[in-house]
Amino acid sequence: MNLDFTPEENAFRDEVRAFIKENYPAELRKAQDEHRPLTKDEYLLWHKVLAKKGWVAPGWPKELGGTGWTPTQKYIWSEETARADCLPILPFGMSMLAPVIYTFGTDEQKKKFLPDIYNGNVWWCQGYSEPGAGSDLASLKTKAERITADDGKEYYIVNGQKTWTTLGQYADWGFFLVRTDPDAKPQSGISFLLIDMKTPGITVRPIITLEGGHEVNDVFLDNVKVPVENRIFHENQGWTCAKALLAHERSGIAGVARSKRNLEKLRTIANTERSDTGSALLSDAFFRRKVAELEIDLTALEFTELRTLAGESSGKGPGPESSILKIKGTEIQQRLQELALEAVGHYGAPFLRDLSGSNATVGPDYARGLAGEMFNGRKTSIYGGSNEIQRNIIAKMVLGL
Amino acid sequence: MDFSFTEEQSMLRDTVAAYLADHYDFDKRRAVVSKEPGWRPEVWKAFAEELGILGAPFSEELGGLGGGAIENMVVMEEFGKALVVEPYLGTVVIGGGFLKHSGHAGAADLIGGIIEGKTIFAFAQAEPQSRYNLASVATTAKKDGAGWTLNGHKAVVIGAPFATHFIVTARTAGGERDAQGISVFLVEKGAKGVTTRDYPTVDGFRASEVYFENVSLGADALIGPADQGLPLVEKVVDEAIAATCAEACGVLRKLHEGTLEYTKQRKQFGQPISSFQVLQHRMVDMFINVEQAVSMTYMANIKVVDDAERAKAVSAAKVQIGKACKFVGQNAIQLHGGMGMTDEMAIGHYFKRATMIESAFGSVDHHLARYEFLSLGKAA
Numbered sequence: 001m002n003l004d005f006t007p008e009e010n011a012f013r014d015e016v017r018a019f020i021k022e023n024y025p026a027e028l029r030k031a032q033d034e035h036r037p038l039t040k041d042e043y044l045l046w047h048k049v050l051a052k053k054g055w056v057a058p059g060w061p062k063e064l065g066g067t068g069w070t071p072t073q074k075y076i077w078s079e080e081t082a083r084a085d086c087l088p089i090l091p092f093g094m095s096m097l098a099p100v101i102y103t104f105g106t107d108e109q110k111k112k113f114l115p116d117i118y119n120g121n122v123w124w125c126q127g128y129s130e131p132g133a134g135s136d137l138a139s140l141k142t143k144a145e146r147i148t149a150d151d152g153k154e155y156y157i158v159n160g161q162k163t164w165t166t167l168g169q170y171a172d173w174g175f176f177l178v179r180t181d182p183d184a185k186p187q188s189g190i191s192f193l194l195i196d197m198k199t200p201g202i203t204v205r206p207i208i209t210l211e212g213g214h215e216v217n218d219v220f221l222d223n224v225k226v227p228v229e230n231r232i233f234h235e236n237q238g239w240t241c242a243k244a245l246l247a248h249e250r251s252g253i254a255g256v257a258r259s260k261r262n263l264e265k266l267r268t269i270a271n272t273e274r275s276d277t278g279s280a281l282l283s284d285a286f287f288r289r290k291v292a293e294l295e296i297d298l299t300a301l302e303f304t305e306l307r308t309l310a311g312e313s314s315g316k317g318p319g320p321e322s323s324i325l326k327i328k329g330t331e332i333q334q335r336l337q338e339l340a341l342e343a344v345g346h347y348g349a350p351f352l353r354d355l356s357g358s359n360a361t362v363g364p365d366y367a368r369g370l371a372g373e374m375f376n377g378r379k380t381s382i383y384g385g386s387n388e389i390q391r392n393i394i395a396k397m398v399l400g401l
Numbered sequence: 402m403d404f405s406f407t408e409e410q411s412m413l414r415d416t417v418a419a420y421l422a423d424h425y426d427f428d429k430r431r432a433v434v435s436k437e438p439g440w441r442p443e444v445w446k447a448f449a450e451e452l453g454i455l456g457a458p459f460s461e462e463l464g465g466l467g468g469g470a471i472e473n474m475v476v477m478e479e480f481g482k483a484l485v486v487e488p489y490l491g492t493v494v495i496g497g498g499f500l501k502h503s504g505h506a507g508a509a510d511l512i513g514g515i516i517e518g519k520t521i522f523a524f525a526q527a528e529p530q531s532r533y534n535l536a537s538v539a540t541t542a543k544k545d546g547a548g549w550t551l552n553g554h555k556a557v558v559i560g561a562p563f564a565t566h567f568i569v570t571a572r573t574a575g576g577e578r579d580a581q582g583i584s585v586f587l588v589e590k591g592a593k594g595v596t597t598r599d600y601p602t603v604d605g606f607r608a609s610e611v612y613f614e615n616v617s618l619g620a621d622a623l624i625g626p627a628d629q630g631l632p633l634v635e636k637v638v639d640e641a642i643a644a645t646c647a648e649a650c651g652v653l654r655k656l657h658e659g660t661l662e663y664t665k666q667r668k669q670f671g672q673p674i675s676s677f678q679v680l681q682h683r684m685v686d687m688f689i690n691v692e693q694a695v696s697m698t699y700m701a702n703i704k705v706v707d708d709a710e711r712a713k714a715v716s717a718a719k720v721q722i723g724k725a726c727k728f729v730g731q732n733a734i735q736l737h738g739g740m741g742m743t744d745e746m747a748i749g750h751y752f753k754r755a756t757m758i759e760s761a762f763g764s765v766d767h768h769l770a771r772y773e774f775l776s777l778g779k780a781a
Contacts, residue, residue: 001471002403003703072402267777279781288780292773296717303696310404324689388682395681399661399688 009072016080023049028087035352035369037213038087040123040170046087047120057118059095064102064110065118071309082257090167093117093124097175100192100241104233113194125197127162127176127219128242135389137177138186138239142221144178144193146228146235154228156180156193158201158221164383168204168217171197176221181236192238194230201225211375212353246385253384254329256302262336263295269343269366281343294335301328320397323390330380330387337374344370404699406475409466414475416452421483427747430484434605440563445487449518455493456516459501463512470640474647474702481651484754486606488521488560494644496522498637499568499585503625511566511587523564524641525555525588525611526634533763535570535634536580540613542571549573549623551586551594551616561609562599564590569613574628583631585624592616604753636708639715642762643705646698646722649758653691653725656733656751660684663737663748680736687732690725697721713775716768722758723765730755 005013025045031038050056058074060066069077081088089095098117101109116122133140142160149155158178168174174195181189197204201224207216233241267282270291275284282288305325341348347363348371381387395401406414424444433441449455457472459465466472473494480489497515500508514520531537540553551571558567567588575582588595594616597609625633661684664675674680701718704710730752734741737748759765773780 001406001699001703005402075402275781277781282777283779283781285780288773288777289769292769292776293720295776296720296769296772297693299700299717300693300697300721303700304693306402307404307696307699321692324692327689328693391682391685392678394685394688395678399681399684401661401665401675401681401684 005072005076009076012073013076013080016077017084019053019055020080020084020086023053024084024086025049032085032087043087043090043167043170044120044123047089050089051119056089056120057094057098060098060118061102064114075306075309078257079260082261085261088258090123092126092166092171093122096126096245097124100175100232100245103244104192104241108229109232122172123167123170125165125168125171125174125219127165127174127195129164130161131163135386137242137385138190140177140179140190142176142178143182144180144191144226146180149225156191156226156228156231158193158195158224158226160221162219162221163207163216165204165217165219166215168197168219169206169214171204173197174219175232177238177242180238184236187239189236190238190242191235192232192241193226194232195221195224195226199224199226209376209379211372212351213372213376215376253380254301254305254325255333256298256305256329259298259329259332259336260302262333262340263291263298265366266291266336266340266343269340272364272366273343273345287339287343290335290339294332294339297328297335298332301325301332304328320393323385323393323398326384327381327387327390333380334374334377337370337377341370341374406471410468410471410475413454413457413466413468413472414479417454417476417479418482420447420452421479421485425483425485427484427750430486430605431750434486434601438562439601439605439607440486440488442563445518445521448487448489449516453516455489455518458493458497459512459516463509464516465512470643470702470705473640473644474698477644477647478651478698481648481653481754482655484605484652484750488523488563490641490644490648491524491560491564492520492522495524495637495641496520496566496568498640499624499633502633502636503585505587505621505624507587507621519565521560521563521565523558523561523567523609525558525561525567525569526638527556527558528554529556530577531556533767534578535638536583536631537578538570538572538583539577540569540571542573542584542586542618544573545617547620549586549618549620551588551613551618553613555611555613557602557608558597558611559602559606559608561590561597561611562607566590567595567611568624570630570634580631582628583634584627585630585633586618586622587624588613588616588618588622592618602757604757605750606757635712638762639711640705642715642719643698643701645758645761646694646701646718649722649726649755650691650695650698652751652755652758653694653729656729656748656755657684657687657691659748659751660687660733660736663740667738667740674736683732683736687729690728694722694725713772716763716772716775719763719768720765720772723760723768726755726759727765730759 028042028045031042047056055067057065058067058069058077062068101113130140144156144158147155147157174197176193176195177190178193179189180191201222203220205218206214207218208214270282271280273281275281308321344367347367350362352368454476456465457468457476461467492515500511511520528539542549542551569586569588571584571586572582573584594614596612599609602608664680665673667674697718701714704714733748734752740746741748
């Protein structure tokens with residue numbers, strides 16, 4: 001048991017830090033600093049830099065373009081990218097879909113889809129939730145009927161509605177859970193389909209969330225024709241893929257390195273802001289206690305994640321224990337957002353999104369967007385399987401209840 | 402970075418666990434602690450002679466197993482699972498810690514005595530007014546020729562009835578709460594002027610009020626530097642906290658496992674109560690508390706050897722463990738319902754130990770304040 005970094009690991013940290021410094025796209029940095037919504041191209045700038053360098057897919061197997069890094073190197077990587085406020089790589093293709101394809105897909109499917117995911121050429125979105133299927137995902141109703149078309153080939157005809165499709169407005173392709181056997185038990189009649197978003201019959205409609213952003217969408221599917229070869233794994237066994245994907249989604253969701261970075265920012269804000277008595281807010285007895293407790297909880301999460309990673313490096317994939325990381329990770333992210341908003345006091349109120357000129361700079365820079373982030377951040381304990389569903393998973397899979 | 406145990410550490414764990422499974426079941430323990438003397442010297446002898454674990458954190462030159470904090474952690478976690486009352490913490494961790502770090506001339510011999518099971522220490526630090534402030538010391542040691550004269554009253558000295566020696570903090574200069582002017586002394590329990598009032602504690606341990614009245618100490622009784630003993634005290638207490646966190650992990654695991662087991666067999670409304678979601682989620686939250694406590698205990702025991710990080714790491718861990726002891730302990734009783742209130746079931750005994758650990762060496766509030774100071778600087 002030790003926490004020491006080897007000289008090689010320290011050299012790796014230096015290399016990563018230098019690479020980010022020299023190669024992080026300046027225009028992306030500027031857009032982030034201005035807290036404005038990113039364009040589709042901006043979202044992919046950093047992805048493409050990393051793809052070229054060979055560092056975009058640390059989680060993939062080495063033979064498919066993974067970095068072959070040790071768990072410690074991956075830890076250093078996430079620390080350094082968070083420290084430099086690098087835009088997180090979009091997860092839909094890279095860390096949600098790709099593991100399903102390389103675990104359950106055919107060689108042809110791997111060849112067809114993985115390189116474009118790797119290089120950021122194709123933007124993927126997720127078609128899981130439905131208006132009537134949220135936490136009870138297996139009750140989904142979007143229907144896929146198998147037909148033989150006039151061209152002699154087999155297709156699925158997909159009808160239904162998906163919702164909460166994040167950044168679906170930019171998506172080239174989507175991965176969808178659809179019901180292929182309406183008579184089977186809920187989990188057994190589902191298939192996993194890849195659908196070109198340009199296929200006739202697909203409509204994407206924005207959902208504006210409470211902080212005013214356009215991040216999620218409804219997706220309507222009206223007689224959408226999907227070639228059978230776009231199905232991953234066996235017909236009616238898509239739930240297996242879905243579960244594997246959700247476990248991967250959960251393990252990355254802890255966001256320890258980013259929360260450490262946000263804690264640093266919170267401390268800077270609270271050292272600048274004044275308490276009622278005129279001292280630094282961070283020296284106020286009540287406020288600092290909340291910061292200290294959060295810091296300790298974050299340390300506990302970090303070491304729980306390190307223990308999980310150590311377990312994974314001995315060959316286990318992310319297991320149901322990763323639900324702990326999802327629950328605690330999202331709780332901590334939300335507390336950080338609340339405390340940052342609390343720290344800026346009055347200047348949490350101005351809604352700056354649509355303002356320009358002198359109005360756009362009202363209040364300190366660090367207060368910009370904090371309320372929006374806090375409002376938007378309430379999603380984290382709801383998505384990816386709500387935190388209540390995570391407790392059900394632990395109860396069943398870990399505690400045997 | 403590495404979170405695995407060495408083969409020797411795993412063997413140590415297995416050895417301790419196997420011995421306790423054979424000799425330290427709940428009924429046996431309950432019978433022993435309910436009457437005098439409240440511990441089993443033969444178990445201590447077995448720790449020394451059969452298991453050899455009293456040398457776990459000492460170097461091989463001193464006759465030990467060549468381990469350190471991680472070895473203490475392994476032993477203490479197993480002890481927590483069995484609610485062991487024998488004085489490993491006071492003797493091996495604290496007594497041994499003072500001797501190792503102080504460079505005391507008699508350290509090698511005394512450590513030899515610890516490893517053989519013959520020398521047993523109790524840490525006489527707390528006082529009626531001190532609460533958790535290690536610098537609050539009213540007991541005095543006055544220079545007397547080459548030696549010292551000791552006077553004072555030490556409160557709730559855990560394991561004192563079993564001890565052969567006390568480690569005593571005393572004021573050799575300065576005022577009652579000054580950080581300067583504290584010295585550490587080795588005092589034989591049989592020395593003239595030492596008296597004790599012995600009593601059981603609520604969690605089945607034994608403790609004493611210890612009184613020193615004009616106790617004459619030789620020059621060699623001083624452990625570490627005169628007047629500047631506080632940093633040494635803080636270091637050893639931090640090591641003791643890290644070890645206590647490990648004991649807590651053992652206690653917490655048993656509280657959680659016991660609750661799972663009980664709710665699976667207890668039936669109400671025609672079904673096991675473990676099938677109720679409100680109880681399932683409570684047990685998941687208990688589980689998360691236990692896992693986070695284990696993570697923080699690893700963290701603290703890895704960092705306790707690093708003087709730059711030690712204090713902050715240990716206080717962070719103690720905060721987490723203190724909160725977990727309260728949450729897991731109280732919910733374990735709640736989920737056992739009326740049965741949780743009985744002396745007959747083990748669960749209540751684990752709860753009592755968890756509750757005492759919650760405030761041992763400082764409550765959650767104490768360690769939060771210490772952590773705040775170390776991490777965020779002075780309060781306004």
